[in-house]
Amino acid sequence: MSTPVKVAVAGVGQRGLQHVAALVALQEHEEARLVALADPNPDNLVETNIKQKVPAYRQRDIGLFDDVDDLIKEARPDAVLFVIPPNLHKREIVRAVRKGIHVLAEKPMTLFFDEAKEMADEIEKAGVISTVGFQMRYDNWYGVLREHLADKTMASVSMVVIAPVESHGVKHTAAEKLGGPKSRIWTAHRAWSGTTVVEAGIHQTDLMRFWGHDDVAWVQSAYVPRPAADVEEQGDNPIAYHVTYGFKKGWVASLIFTRPGRVMANERYDYILSSRSLVKFEDDLVGYWYEGKEFRPAKRPTDAELRHILARGPHQDAMGQHNTLKLDQAFVRAVSQQDQGLLKTDFRGGLNSLAAVLAANVSDERKGERVSIDAFSNSPQYAKYRTKPPAS
Ligand SMILES: NC(=O)c1ccc[n+]([C@@H]2O[C@H](COP(=O)([O-])OP(=O)(O)OC[C@H]3O[C@@H](n4cnc5c(N)ncnc54)[C@H](O)[C@@H]3O)[C@@H](O)[C@H]2O)c1
Numbered sequence: 001m002s003t004p005v006k007v008a009v010a011g012v013g014q015r016g017l018q019h020v021a022a023l024v025a026l027q028e029h030e031e032a033r034l035v036a037l038a039d040p041n042p043d044n045l046v047e048t049n050i051k052q053k054v055p056a057y058r059q060r061d062i063g064l065f066d067d068v069d070d071l072i073k074e075a076r077p078d079a080v081l082f083v084i085p086p087n088l089h090k091r092e093i094v095r096a097v098r099k100g101i102h103v104l105a106e107k108p109m110t111l112f113f114d115e116a117k118e119m120a121d122e123i124e125k126a127g128v129i130s131t132v133g134f135q136m137r138y139d140n141w142y143g144v145l146r147e148h149l150a151d152k153t154m155a156s157v158s159m160v161v162i163a164p165v166e167s168h169g170v171k172h173t174a175a176e177k178l179g180g181p182k183s184r185i186w187t188a189h190r191a192w193s194g195t196t197v198v199e200a201g202i203h204q205t206d207l208m209r210f211w212g213h214d215d216v217a218w219v220q221s222a223y224v225p226r227p228a229a230d231v232e233e234q235g236d237n238p239i240a241y242h243v244t245y246g247f248k249k250g251w252v253a254s255l256i257f258t259r260p261g262r263v264m265a266n267e268r269y270d271y272i273l274s275s276r277s278l279v280k281f282e283d284d285l286v287g288y289w290y291e292g293k294e295f296r297p298a299k300r301p302t303d304a305e306l307r308h309i310l311a312r313g314p315h316q317d318a319m320g321q322h323n324t325l326k327l328d329q330a331f332v333r334a335v336s337q338q339d340q341g342l343l344k345t346d347f348r349g350g351l352n353s354l355a356a357v358l359a360a361n362v363s364d365e366r367k368g369e370r371v372s373i374d375a376f377s378n379s380p381q382y383a384k385y386r387t388k389p390p391a392s
Helices: 016-030 047-053 070-076 090-096 113-125 141-149 201-210 228-234 321-337 347-365 371-377 380-386
Strands: 007-008 031-039 061-064 079-081 100-104 129-130 154-162 215-223 239-248 252-258 265-272 280-281 285-288 306-312
Touching: 007 016, 007 321, 016 031, 016 047, 016 079, 016 239, 016 321, 031 321, 061 070, 070 079, 070 090, 079 090, 079 321, 090 113, 090 154, 100 321, 100 347, 113 347, 113 371, 113 380, 129 321, 129 347, 141 201, 141 239, 141 285, 141 306, 154 201, 154 228, 201 215, 201 228, 201 239, 201 252, 201 347, 215 347, 215 371, 239 347, 347 380, 371 380
Parallel strands: 007 031, 007 079, 031 061, 079 100, 100 129, 154 252
Antiparallel strands: 154 265, 215 239, 239 252, 265 280, 280 285, 285 306
16 A cells, blocks of 8 residues: 555635545545644634544644645645635645645635636646545536436536525634624625635536536626625625526526525525436436437327436435545545546636636626626736735
């Protein structure tokens, strides 16, 4: 067996703890060794606090740092997982990869696309292994669906995600000291989250690309602002988002996200239509199509004749820890074997998902203008939307 990969985590918050749990599990099989943690908030590095979420965590000789640059200098990890809020990046990834560190960056990799492009360029220049925290790419059903669609012509995807306004878990960033919300639920505030479509919807956007073997070419969107009377209580992210994506191969997708404050509904619908099947998530993963030779059979086929089980249920929540474990395992193995091909995306591959959600904001701001992803990413016309405002 090869020596364990020395991994560090920068940002030991809600999501960082999920990665710590995955790395501790991989440590048992000697695939990884968690060597250091970095977080500017000292409470997040206290062993008993970490153990509340990761009972198997042992402090032992793990290096603790308040700054990731110091961590890299002193703990000398092979790889770092960057798990910090997307508005707080200060070129740490660029400095890390210049030192030959392999990186997993959580989504959204930043709220400012020019910053992401620099990260991607530097990753390529350094030749390090890279990936993004899109754990749903490792989901078993979603993998089956991607295979099913591989030889079909995509037509349309409809996704509806109904969930309450962001309040989930306990955020660990001391946002109140950084000009952010006192509640610490930074995900509910546009300056920190970039909007729900950016912070959360990037997962669904990335899935559409993954299923359809394609990239987003353009976006058009309309958002509904949260009622002014609710903003103090619920944050200033819009309450509803309707986004249309056009893909390079010509198909379209709708992403509808809602985040009401006092409607505790949690539902998701997905309809995936190609020229040869309609796929739905039922108790099993099911595709509907007709296998007979005639285009218009004289007698309508029965539902049972049309229904094809692509994968048996039950389907575990695709966002769940089991898929984070698979993602982290793939990352550690890719580093160990120096094989980027073991990962389901590299950092640059994630840029199209990031550009699509950031450009969705731009489209809404410009009254539903159709925004080309290429133009958003490169043209001077959209430069002001890509750059980080100077620190005040
Ligand atoms: N893939 C997923 O399913 C998933 C789920 C949740 C969050 N996320 C993403 O993970 C990132 C972190 O979210 P979270 O929920 O853990 O937030 P959080 O506020 O709970 O934790 C972030 C942590 O990062 C620390 N931090 C801030 N700046 C830092 C720096 N420069 N160096 C080191 N640590 C720093 C904070 O002190 C905090 O402890 C976000 O980008 C978020 O979108 C991904």
